[in-house]
Amino acid sequence: MDSESVESIEMWNYGSFDAFSFSLAVDNEIRSGTSSNLGASSPLHSFASLLDIAIRSRTSSNWETSSANSYAFGLDNAIRSRTSSNLETSSAYSFAFGVDTAIRSRTSSNWETSSTHSFAFEEDRTPSNLGSFRVPSFSSGVDYVIRSSSGGTDSETSPVHSFAFAAGASQMAANVTGHVAKGLQLFSREELVAATNNFSLHNKIGVGSFGVVYGGLLVDGREVAIKRNETSPKMKEFQEIVFGYLVTFLGRLHHEQLVGLVGFCEEEDEKLLVYEYMKNGSLYDHLHHKGSVELNSWKMRIKIALDASRGIKYLHYYAGTNIYRDIKSSNILLDDTWTARVSDFGLSSLMKAVGTIIDPEYYGQYVMTAKSEVYAFGVVLLELLTGKRHILCGEDGGTPLSVVEFAVPPILDGDLAKILDPRVGAPHVNEAKAVELMAFTAIHCVNLEGKDRPSLAEIVVNLKRALAIICDSSTHDSISNHTIFDVSE
Ligand SMILES: Nc1ncnc2c1ncn2[C@@H]1O[C@H](COP(=O)(O)OP(=O)(O)OP(=O)(O)O)[C@@H](O)[C@H]1O
Numbered sequence: 001m002d003s004e005s006v007e008s009i010e011m012w013n014y015g016s017f018d019a020f021s022f023s024l025a026v027d028n029e030i031r032s033g034t035s036s037n038l039g040a041s042s043p044l045h046s047f048a049s050l051l052d053i054a055i056r057s058r059t060s061s062n063w064e065t066s067s068a069n070s071y072a073f074g075l076d077n078a079i080r081s082r083t084s085s086n087l088e089t090s091s092a093y094s095f096a097f098g099v100d101t102a103i104r105s106r107t108s109s110n111w112e113t114s115s116t117h118s119f120a121f122e123e124d125r126t127p128s129n130l131g132s133f134r135v136p137s138f139s140s141g142v143d144y145v146i147r148s149s150s151g152g153t154d155s156e157t158s159p160v161h162s163f164a165f166a167a168g169a170s171q172m173a174a175n176v177t178g179h180v181a182k183g184l185q186l187f188s189r190e191e192l193v194a195a196t197n198n199f200s201l202h203n204k205i206g207v208g209s210f211g212v213v214y215g216g217l218l219v220d221g222r223e224v225a226i227k228r229n230e231t232s233p234k235m236k237e238f239q240e241i242v243f244g245y246l247v248t249f250l251g252r253l254h255h256e257q258l259v260g261l262v263g264f265c266e267e268e269d270e271k272l273l274v275y276e277y278m279k280n281g282s283l284y285d286h287l288h289h290k291g292s293v294e295l296n297s298w299k300m301r302i303k304i305a306l307d308a309s310r311g312i313k314y315l316h317y318y319a320g321t322n323i324y325r326d327i328k329s330s331n332i333l334l335d336d337t338w339t340a341r342v343s344d345f346g347l348s349s350l351m352k353a354v355g356t357i358i359d360p361e362y363y364g365q366y367v368m369t370a371k372s373e374v375y376a377f378g379v380v381l382l383e384l385l386t387g388k389r390h391i392l393c394g395e396d397g398g399t400p401l402s403v404v405e406f407a408v409p410p411i412l413d414g415d416l417a418k419i420l421d422p423r424v425g426a427p428h429v430n431e432a433k434a435v436e437l438m439a440f441t442a443i444h445c446v447n448l449e450g451k452d453r454p455s456l457a458e459i460v461v462n463l464k465r466a467l468a469i470i471c472d473s474s475t476h477d478s479i480s481n482h483t484i485f486d487v488s489e
Contacts (some may be wrong), residue, residue, distance in 0.1 A: 441459055
């Protein structure tokens with residue numbers, strides 16, 4: 001990976017203990033004592049489950065062909081071992097827990113009566129009987145607590161020889177306090193009521209899939225955006241999963257081009273997520289509702305595209321390749337310096353994860369890949385170039401047209417001027433090359449076949465070049481050099 005992609009995220013302290021096994025996080029990263037990668041170079045003996053239910057071991061990316069002696073559970077609650085997809089009939093000596101928190105072993109479906117040699121955690125996190133078991137390995141709980149036969153409840157002090165951690169997000173939410181991503185603040189409901197003037201209509205700034213979004217002012221003077229869960233029972237499961245996932249995992253991701261999660265509040269049925277406030281709202285609103293003058297510059301539009309691509313690229317490398325973002329102009333927010341930042345990362349894939357539990361068919365039919373993200377980002381680039389929405393109403397009430405259908409043919413015909421947003425105007429001679437580069441990047445992103453689309457790294461490189469061209473050409477230009485903030489690598 002190039003230098004752009006090596007911005008750090010916090011790890012799970014595994015470095016301080018000599019695990020022979022590894023953990024795989026919801027971010028799809030696999031880690032061991034000696035490696036952050038499951039690949040052949042890692043001396044792993046155990047494995048963990050993936051959000052996608054695949055099970056992998058040291059020598060294989062597939063459980064069936066693996067020589068692992070342990071196993072993990074899937075989001076679907078099924079328990080699998082090397083020789084079986086069902087624990088009861090399995091010869092596994094280890095076990096896993098299910099999203100239902102039931103604990104099962106080789107000989108029993110109940111921990112208390114089990115003669116298993118391995119163990120799992122208990123929902124109440126009491127490791128009471130742990131010491132009396134001869135467990136050579138263990139599994140962590142949805143609460144991130146790691147336990148071993150001779151250790152306590154803390155991975156730092158535990159002489160564990162193997163471990164795993166699961167992504168049972170809905171239960172994470174239940175026991176989240178104390179196990180959240182470092183740095184996240186726990187708010188009381190009272191504090192957030194005060195910050196939003198009791199969730200007044202006046203403070204309402206939007207509505208999304210998680211619920212209503214309020215602008216708020218914390219007592220320390222920080223402006224925040226607060227997402228409050230809807231109370232309908234239908235939404236409950238989704239929200240619990242999203243909530244647990246965000247506060248335990250996504251809260252660890254930090255990048256200048258992501259909208260940061262500041263903290264959360266969980267009291268009774270109320271779940272609130274507190275984000276950094278993006279003063280200038282969404283790119284979608286500026287392009288399609290407000291027609292803001294700040295965006296009437298090609299330099300600004302290329303800069304926004306570059307910022308967003310960097311955020312997505314970071315997520316792509318650090319949030320895992322099977323967690324797909326909901327890339328659209330309404331999820332690209334602009335802060336007070338007009339720097340674009342990606343929000344809602346991971347939410348759309350989580351909705352599909354919930355879909356997996358409810359309807360496995362859904363998963364099979366709606367396969368997203370990294371290249372789907374690239375396509376979606378190509379659509380955002382075309383929106384920036386044309387000022388048109390993703391779907392355009394047909395002329396005189398005719399058939400609706402996608403921005404891809406609208407823009408790609410003229411770009412390919414060398415008639416870029418025909419589709420450029422007239423609000424920005426024709427690019428100056430020196431700007432034309434940069435806009436052209438962005439346009440060609442966009443049409444490659446929306447290529448029909450994923451294999452023909454560029455990688456996120458390539459997109460970032462192109463947009464960087466486009467910005468450099470335009471900056472060079474406008475050193476004498478009074479507008480933009482002062483208003484655009486480039487984020488250093
Ligand atoms: N951190 C934030 N700062 C400022 N405004 C925000 C912030 N987060 C969200 N908003 C505003 O609230 C609106 C709703 O946001 P939210 O992320 O909940 O849903 P969405 O992205 O529009 O839809 P979906 O959840 O379906 O993707 C956004 O369009 C934006 O205008």
